[in-house]
Amino acid sequence: MAVRRWTPPPCLILVKNGLKTVRFWEVVADPRLVALGWLIRVHEGRSVNDLLANSSQSPGSDRHPANQLSPQQKAQAKQILYGCLRYYHQLKTIAENLLAKPFKDKDLDLLLVVVTGLYQLKYLSTPDHAAISESVELTRKLKKKWASGVINGVLRRYQREKDEIEDSLSKSLQFQFSHPGWIIKKLRQDWPSRAEDILSQNNQHAPMILRVNTQVISQKDYLSQLTENNYQASPHPVAADAVVLEKASDVFSLPLFQSGGVTVQDAAPQLAVELLQLDENLRALDACAAPGGKTGHIMQRQPNLELTAVELSPRRAQKIQETLERLYPAQSCHLICADVTEVEDWWDGQLYDRILLDVPCSASGVIRRNPDIKIHRKTTDIQPLVEIQSKILDKTWELLKPGGILVYATCSVFKQENDAQIAAFTKRNEVEFVSLPNKIEKKLNNEAEFGYQIFPGEAQMDGFYLCGLKKPG
Structure with missing residues (x-):
């Protein structure tokens, strides 16, 4: 569905002049409307993390609609936002089944009103009458009162016929698992016996x-x-x-x-330092450093090493700097904003003893923390990511000393980015594999051919892959 830029309705436009006359509802905080606005922005390509951060940290954030809410109302808006993202594909399947004809592309906001209403009816303890009436009220606030009868009819029909409607959809994979079809198919191909558990875990709250x-x-x-x-x-x-x-x-x-x-920091990426086998006076590189958690963990475990961290994004590099200054103010890290594959632009010519390589990936292992991934990520994204990963892996391997260790990591559960990536790498290079300490290894239900594949929910961890590679010599 094509998405047009959303213009906030009057109730989201705050009054800048105290003398301006406005209708009462224009300045009354509405958690459902704030959640709807967030959902629309997600469909325009914004990430949930950025949206929530910007609502509280951007210039003028005190005037942001979300910050007109009480703490309880803001919690309600976030609950609706995250719930609708987790169950979007399921709720959208129900909505499409109930609508006599689909909404036009320009009326994406109305489809999302139905989705938010269905979420409240199916998953929250909100009284049915309140979920329905407040959803209908949103059409007025969106200046689309013509749709109030459609919204009312769809939600009331679901309220009356919930069991029959859901029984009729029981064979739909998107209804069952609330994921896009391509993710369901890929997980079933990669992990036939694990797929349903991964899909289920992706819809849970992460600790x-x-x-x-x-x-x-x-x-x-x-x-x-x-x-x-x-x-x-x-x-x-x-x-x-x-x-x-x-x-x-x-x-x-x-x-x-x-x-x-x-x-x-989730527990799974904390295992990377165990594979690195850090020691004093080593020269180390964190090659794709944002958001900086693993960079900091390296500094924490071994203060007496020479550490360089490279990050492509200036904004994310600034976040790394702030994090390291808060956690390790007395230590130094050479933080460089650069494309790690453009080695001649940043490298000083000296090889590294240790390299941590947490490459850009599909993020398919962290969907439970970032459910907007199910909307943003497309099947056509995977092969370009695999090619980027391969390029970074080859480039950084050249920077590793003989006898040095490189740890390759992703927050993905797709074999194409993990086992298959390492299998291809071993055909191009001679490597030795590095194992986690036995006390850690025996606690993992590892099914990877190379390295370690952690699945979402395993020992309360996110989905994560890591593989230790030692350069012979």
Whole structure:
């Protein structure tokens, strides 16, 4: 479906002149309308993370519609946003089944009104009458009151005939799994016995996992601080520096967060440092460094090494800098904003002992944290990504000393980006494989031919792949 740029309705245009006369609803906060606005922006190509960050950090953010909401209303808007993204393909299938004729491309906002209404009816404890009436009210706020009867009829029919409607759709894969068909097909091809569990896990809420800065405090002592501050948490069963919060919390309220004692990072990428086998006085490269979590973990585990981090995006490089300054203010990292494959533009000519290579990928392993991936990612994206990964892998391998270790990593569960990528690489190069410590390896249900494939939800981790490669010599 083609998407036109969305113009906010009057209720999202805030009054700049206090003397201006407006209708009451124009300045009343509406969490459903804010969630709808976010959903439309996602369909225009914006990421959820950027949208939510911009609503609170951009210039004039105090006037942003989302910030006119109370904390409870903002939580409701986010719940609707994330829920509609997780179950978008399922809810869209229901909507298309109920509509007598599809909405025109210019009325994408109306399709999303139906999706938000269906989500509330199916998954939330919102009273049915409120979910329906508020959805109908959105058509007025969108200046499309002509559609109110359609919205009302579709939602009321679902309310009356829910079981029959869902039974009639039970053989639809997009209804069953709420993923685009190409992802379902690819996972079934790659992991026949795992596919349904991966799809199910992708629709769950991911736990909030922290990495304790053990230069500041031990994991055990930090867990004690959390308990003292009424947080329920436990040590992660696999990653040595990780802590799992029972309930997601505002990071800025966490003990020691602002002073650098802890950061947010899933447990799976924390395993990369274990494969790197770090030691003092080594020369190390983090070749695709954003968002900087693994860069920081390298600095944490081995302060006495020479570390270079390369990142293509200036904005993301700035975020890395801010993170490292908060966590490791007394340490140095040579941060370079450059295309890592354009080696002549940034490399000083000295080979590296260790290289971490977390390449651009489909992000198919982190859908539960970023459900907008199911809307943004297309099947045609995969081969170009594979080619970029191969190019980066070949270029950085040339920068590794004989006897050095390179760790290749993705947040993908597609074999094309992982096992197949490494299989192709081993045909071009002589390599030795590096294993995780046995105490970690035995806790993983690894099914990869090369390296380690972690599936979403395994030991509370995100989907992630990592493979340690040692250059002979």
